[in-house]
Amino acid sequence: MTTPSFILNLRKKIGHELLWLNGVTGLVEDSQGRILLGQRADTGEWAMVYGINEPGEQPADTVVREIKEETGVDAEVTDLVAVVSSSEIITYDNGDRTQYMDHSFLCRLKPGGNADPFVGDDESLKVGWFSCNALPQPLAKSTVERLKIFDEYLHNKATGDAHALFMTDGKLY
Template sequence: MPISAYIRSLRERIGQDLLLLPAVSAVIVDDDGRILLARSHGDDQWALIGGGIEPGEEPSASIAREVREELGVEATVGQIVGVYGGDAMFITYANGDRCAYVTTAYACRLAPGPLVLEESELRDVGWFEPSEISKLDTQPYVERILVDAGVPI
């Protein structure tokens, strides 16, 4: 998904300087206990579905929107797993923009139906057994959030 109008307006004023941004992440588990992870374009690491919270948007509505936009299906948003920040949530994008995210992770379930990836953002998704996740190249925050969600990694 292209940069939001809000972030674009901030970048016009501050350039590539560090932005502290609120975000949301989805811990999506299927009926067999598998975890859904995704890879974005330009990034080989697996990550949770998620994204930025828009001004005025409730975080739980934000994660439902992100799932719908990125996967093309509705999600049932459950309880908060935790709130995460720190070094694992710093990112420098390919264009040089720097962000530090504080993400609220939610337990989510997907409605039945095929996944339709937002091709401009995601290049791949996969369902993984919990035992497989530690063998994957994941974003630094993924295992911490999954452990907090009760996933036996």
């Protein structure tokens, strides 16, 4: 994963200290109900598209940008699904420590845009569309957790109770 320059600049000042970042996740569905996943170059695991907000960038714009950069697919946001803070502190191989506030978005293909995924940067080994009944393995732990959130949101939406989910006291609402 390419580290944004603003984070590199912060790291020069704070070293490996814990850094709180805004992140995004995009679940992109095509017209057949398949979801877009990429095989991560750093872990070999399959995952939804993730990314970090640049300073001043809106989260919905970030997820659309990340989807395009990583997979070549043109997407648009349809729903804000969840805003959830990670309880896990991630320590990267170089010692940097990070926690994320994730904004999860449901996305669809942008009309007239590219729907044929390709590896768009060095963050992925492969990308593709997958049926929810035949997901590639291994899936990243974060993708498994977020797929449950998306499933709950879509269930609520189908029953007429669509609202963005949030977590408090360890429970998802």
